[in-house]
Amino acid sequence: METKNIVVEKSLTFGVEVVKFSELLEGTKKYVVAKQILRCGTSIGANIFEAQHAESRSDFVHK
Numbered sequence: 001m002e003t004k005n006i007v008v009e010k011s012l013t014f015g016v017e018v019v020k021f022s023e024l025l026e027g028t029k030k031y032v033v034a035k036q037i038l039r040c041g042t043s044i045g046a047n048i049f050e051a052q053h054a055e056s057r058s059d060f061v062h063k
Contacts, residue, residue, distance in 0.1 A: 011044050011045045011048050017041075018037060019038065021037065021041075022037050025037065
């Protein structure tokens with residue numbers, strides 16, 4: 001049985017909201033800001049994934 005990971009769930013929810021907000025900004029022609037927010041907001045999930053799959057403690061700290 002797989003346990004729920006609240007950090008993963010919250011980062012996924014946050015990422016979805018960031019994508020929606022970025023689309024809203026693009027609709028108002030704020031392309032540069034939308035792109036920056038999209039990259040920053042969605043990188044959180046990637047960082048969490050890398051940290052969870054670290055090979056050692058020092059690798060975890062590095063990521």
